[in-house]
Amino acid sequence: MDNESKASxxxxxxxxxxSDPAVFVKLYRRHYDxxxxxxxxxLFDRQTAEDITGEVFLRVVENLGRFRGNERQFRNWLYKxxxxxxxxxxxxxxxxxxxxxxxxxxxxxxxxxxxxxTEKLILLREAVFSLKPRYQTxxxxxxxxxxxxxxxxxxxxxxxxxxxxxxxxxxxxxRKKLKD
Amino acid sequence: xxxxxxxxxxxxxGIKFDDNxxxxxxxxxxxxxxxxxxxxxxxxxxxxxxxRTIMKSHIAKFAAAAVIVIAxxxxxxxxxxxxxxxxxxxxxxxxxxxxxxxTMTMTDGTKVQSKWWLRKPNCLYEDVYNRIVIDNGQERLTxxxxxxxxxxxxxxxxxxxxEEHYMFESINRFRGESSEEVxxxxxDDESDETxxxxxxxxxxxxxxxxGKAWVDALTMLPRKIHVELVxxxxxxxxxxxxxxxxxEPIADDVFAMVIPEGFTELPRKQRGVMSGRVLDExxxxxxxxxxxxxxxxxxFSEQTITDKSGHFTFKLPPEGVGAPLWLPVLLRAFVEDDxxxxxxxxxxxxxxxxxxxxxxxxxxxxxDNDGSILKSANGITLRMEPAGxxxxxxxxxxxxxxxxxxxxxxxCEPADKFGNSSPTSxxxxxxxxxxxxxIVRTDENGRYELNNLLQLWKRTKVVIHAEAEGFVSDxxxxxxxxxxxxxxxxxxxxxxxxxxxxxxxxxxxxxxxEREVYVRVNGKxxxxxxxxxxxxxxxxxxxxxxxxxxxxxxxxxxxxxxPPHERERYMSYRYYPDVIVGIDYEAGKMxxxxxxxxxxxxxxxxxxxxxxxxxxxxxxxVEVRGAPGxxxxxxxxxxxLEQRTDKNGYCxxxxxxxxxxxGLVMSGSRDRVWNDTLSSEEGKKISKEYRKYKWTKxxxxxxxxxxxxxxxxxxxxxxxxxxxx
Numbered sequence: 001m002d003n004e005s006k007a008s009x010x011x012x013x014x015x016x017x018x019s020d021p022a023v024f025v026k027l028y029r030r031h032y033d034x035x036x037x038x039x040x041x042x043l044f045d046r047q048t049a050e051d052i053t054g055e056v057f058l059r060v061v062e063n064l065g066r067f068r069g070n071e072r073q074f075r076n077w078l079y080k081x082x083x084x085x086x087x088x089x090x091x092x093x094x095x096x097x098x099x100x101x102x103x104x105x106x107x108x109x110x111x112x113x114x115x116x117x118t119e120k121l122i123l124l125r126e127a128v129f130s131l132k133p134r135y136q137t138x139x140x141x142x143x144x145x146x147x148x149x150x151x152x153x154x155x156x157x158x159x160x161x162x163x164x165x166x167x168x169x170x171x172x173x174x175r176k177k178l179k180d
Numbered sequence: 181x182x183x184x185x186x187x188x189x190x191x192x193x194g195i196k197f198d199d200n201x202x203x204x205x206x207x208x209x210x211x212x213x214x215x216x217x218x219x220x221x222x223x224x225x226x227x228x229x230x231x232r233t234i235m236k237s238h239i240a241k242f243a244a245a246a247v248i249v250i251a252x253x254x255x256x257x258x259x260x261x262x263x264x265x266x267x268x269x270x271x272x273x274x275x276x277x278x279x280x281x282x283t284m285t286m287t288d289g290t291k292v293q294s295k296w297w298l299r300k301p302n303c304l305y306e307d308v309y310n311r312i313v314i315d316n317g318q319e320r321l322t323x324x325x326x327x328x329x330x331x332x333x334x335x336x337x338x339x340x341x342x343e344e345h346y347m348f349e350s351i352n353r354f355r356g357e358s359s360e361e362v363x364x365x366x367x368d369d370e371s372d373e374t375x376x377x378x379x380x381x382x383x384x385x386x387x388x389x390x391g392k393a394w395v396d397a398l399t400m401l402p403r404k405i406h407v408e409l410v411x412x413x414x415x416x417x418x419x420x421x422x423x424x425x426x427x428e429p430i431a432d433d434v435f436a437m438v439i440p441e442g443f444t445e446l447p448r449k450q451r452g453v454m455s456g457r458v459l460d461e462x463x464x465x466x467x468x469x470x471x472x473x474x475x476x477x478x479x480f481s482e483q484t485i486t487d488k489s490g491h492f493t494f495k496l497p498p499e500g501v502g503a504p505l506w507l508p509v510l511l512r513a514f515v516e517d518d519x520x521x522x523x524x525x526x527x528x529x530x531x532x533x534x535x536x537x538x539x540x541x542x543x544x545x546x547x548d549n550d551g552s553i554l555k556s557a558n559g560i561t562l563r564m565e566p567a568g569x570x571x572x573x574x575x576x577x578x579x580x581x582x583x584x585x586x587x588x589x590x591x592c593e594p595a596d597k598f599g600n601s602s603p604t605s606x607x608x609x610x611x612x613x614x615x616x617x618x619i620v621r622t623d624e625n626g627r628y629e630l631n632n633l634l635q636l637w638k639r640t641k642v643v644i645h646a647e648a649e650g651f652v653s654d655x656x657x658x659x660x661x662x663x664x665x666x667x668x669x670x671x672x673x674x675x676x677x678x679x680x681x682x683x684x685x686x687x688x689x690x691x692x693x694e695r696e697v698y699v700r701v702n703g704k705x706x707x708x709x710x711x712x713x714x715x716x717x718x719x720x721x722x723x724x725x726x727x728x729x730x731x732x733x734x735x736x737x738x739x740x741x742x743p744p745h746e747r748e749r750y751m752s753y754r755y756y757p758d759v760i761v762g763i764d765y766e767a768g769k770m771x772x773x774x775x776x777x778x779x780x781x782x783x784x785x786x787x788x789x790x791x792x793x794x795x796x797x798x799x800x801x802v803e804v805r806g807a808p809g810x811x812x813x814x815x816x817x818x819x820x821l822e823q824r825t826d827k828n829g830y831c832x833x834x835x836x837x838x839x840x841x842x843g844l845v846m847s848g849s850r851d852r853v854w855n856d857t858l859s860s861e862e863g864k865k866i867s868k869e870y871r872k873y874k875w876t877k878x879x880x881x882x883x884x885x886x887x888x889x890x891x892x893x894x895x896x897x898x899x900x901x902x903x904x905x
Contacts, residue, residue: 004343021218024214025210025214026477026479029210029214029477029609030476032605033305036199036205039200040197041199044197046200046201048813049201050201050202050205051813051814053205053209054212054441057209057213058212058213058216061213061217064217071552092817120191121195137596142185143189146531146532156634167185168182168184171185172184175184
């Protein structure tokens with residue numbers, strides 16, 4: 001079977017049955033971790049990540065009928081929704097303050113083991129939040145979710161080349177921040 | 181990867197994220213999602229939407245077009261309770277054989293024909309677009325008309341059952357569904373003794389369809405259905421469609437596997453295989469070992485037995501089937517009556533760089549995967565190693581042992597390289613085997629023993645589930661200190677039987693509807709077993725609650741469970757502090773009625789902020805805080821429980837709830853608050869200036885009966901604070 005028709009077959013599997021609670025639950029369980037992890041890596045705060053994870057899947061429920069594609073595309077679609085949800089949240093919340101607050105809360109609770117890792121986390125958080133949301137997304141997808149450039153391009157609806165250059169720019173900025 | 185990337189990756193390595201969601205977050209969210217899913221208008225199932233969306237997919241178009249025609253008509257089946265059509269539906273659902281020919285007329289006048297022969301339980305002939313598929317339950321032949329090739333493979337039927345074929349699926353899906361946008365009328369003047377004629381008309385947003393169905397009066401099965409698109413259509417969409425149906429028993433020769441003349445036969449499509457061998461500690465093969473495999477999603481779970489030379493083989497589902505094997509895959513092997521040894525490995529995505537935090541034993545010589553789907557894996561070597569055991573006693577609250585309790589290991593989450601135990605550390609989600617493998621029952625002394633467990637490494641979070649008739653099933657978790665060698669875990673189950681019903685109102689007598697109510701015992705929540713929502717009269721009923729003095733009922737009101745897209749409901753949501761009420765348990769009494777009264781938040785706090793010099797602090801961020809978990813961040817944002825002072829250093833917080841540890845937190849270094857009055861530049865500027873002020877929390881002492889509070893706060897600078905200290 002050629003690739004195209006295979007993809008459409010897999011996709012059909014999803015579209016035909018997504019509204020079936022049993023199928024939905026299966027997909028949900030399979031992807032919950034990935035979405036949650038992505039959110040926490042973007043937001044640095046567990047509670048907010050939980051909230052946003054909830055929002056992501058609610059958006060999924062709302063848009064089930066619109067999804068077309070195979071499982072891999074479903075995952076990318078989730079990342080896309082999660083990216084939008086996180087960015088919306090950052091915009092809404094006024095990103096630096098309330099998130100920093102959240103992250104502080106997280107760090108406060110770890111005060112007992114304020115080791116190198118925690119310090120690095122603070123550094124990383126501040127550096128990442130100083131970037132544009134798009135760069136934040138690319139950094140997180142690349143280094144924390146281990147996505148390939150082509151996959152990131154799929155999530156963000158862009159080309160490999162664009163992502164590569166944006167990644168380079170984001171890294172350069174991060175590097176500067178981390179060195180300061 | 182260039183140097184910059186490597187450098188950053190090195191930096192990131194070792195950073196610890198607090199990436200364990202609250203233990204029940206996943207399950208709770210699942211419940212919410214299912215509720216939301218049920219509430220979703222079924223529009224995605226409505227035939228017109230299917231028409232539109234399917235048309236977007238080039239390949240699925242023709243396959244689906246005929247389904248739509250059926251679906252459109254079936255979708256209107258129960259409309260107005262038209263009994264005649266309801267009978268058509270019933271008959272269709274019971275069909276054993278169906279032969280459908282669909283002819284779609286495209287806008288440019290071309291016609292596209294598709295055919296299906298479906299014979300329950302497992303025979304299929306499908307001629308759609310440029311492909312013919314024949315599947316007789318044992319074999320499958322796929323004929324590619326475009327490339328003039330044909331290929332045999334194993335049948336898909338064990339994995340994609342015929343009842344789940346989209347033809348039957350759509351029939352079943354639309355049975356019992358009604359739609360108000362469809363009009364369905366029996367045409368008496370066109371109907372006669374043998375044929376009933378129905379007219380349909382259907383309008384949904386900009387799409388409009390009309391059609392006719394000819395139904396056999398005797399069998400009540402549709403013979404012909406014709407649908408025409410009245411509204412505008414895009415070029416490559418069908419303009420009209422007609423299907424004819426036949427229900428005669430289908431002869432075997434329809435499903436004969438014959439390659440048409442002039443077609444090239446491709447080599448048979450091989451199924452993926454997972455194979456390897458089991459060895460003992462001395463590299464000797466282990467015969468008759470039970471080997472079982474579970475994929476991440478728990479869709480594929482099978483077992484087999486090793487042969488004399490220790491070899492085992494699993495056949496994987498054929499490619500293209502709807503139940504693939506998701507990585508990571510957990511493979512385990514043990515010998516019956518040898519509880520202390522196990523051989524295992526986890527097959528992970530080869531390019532997954534996450535380190536699991538410990539060594540995964542076993543070798544895999546060859547992995548063929550497509551992203552996270554495993555196609556085959558060969559040369560697997562599993563070596564026996566010491567196994568772990570978790571044992572204990574299951575008793576009721578009085579200490580009496582409970583026999584015949586089903587106990588199983590639900591999850592194991594070993595610490596990852598950062599020391600966090602999380603479901604993601606090794607990615608294995610399902611730990612029970614196929615069938616009853618991995619489930620044990622307690623003996624007459626209530627003892628259970630889970631054997632042949634992986635020892636894993638470091639600390640591991642172990643989740644154990646126990647259920648027995650007449651008891652509230654329970655999930656208990658604990659963390660081991662190191663590898664699982666021998667762990668004792670006693671479980672206590674509550675007898676089930678109490679029914680708690682009641683009403684949820686606020687202190688103004690307003691009924692609180694669709695709010696979540698569940699049961700707690702000593703702080704432990706029984707989400708799965710005992711949870712419900714209040715109905716439109718604010719009433720709830722919890723059945724099968726644990727019989728104990730410590731039974732409490734909790735209404736969760738501090739979180740807004742409406743999804744944000746239901747904007748009106750979301751925005752008009754009224755938050756209250758959570759209400760927890762204990763039950764006055766009397767021995768033998770099984771039914772309780774409680775009234776949960778939520779207190780409307782109506783405290784008003786006026787605050788004035790000054791520095792030590794007595795100057796007001798304008799635009800200073802102030803937020804209301806309570807005991808952890810009492811005021812959600814959602815609540816704070818929605819109800820303006822965080823603000824900035826005005827230009828005179830004054831702010832007024834209204835609708836503040838009465839919660840424990842109520843206080844105000846002032847933090848000058850914040851540069852944004854929810855619903856901020858300042859632009860981000862202004863916020864940043866002012867936070868720079870205010871960074872010198874100490875983070876301050878002022879408790880608000882509540883006086884019964886008093887609603888308004890005025891607070892003057894003097895904020896020290898960090899310097900002043902240090903000096904004073």
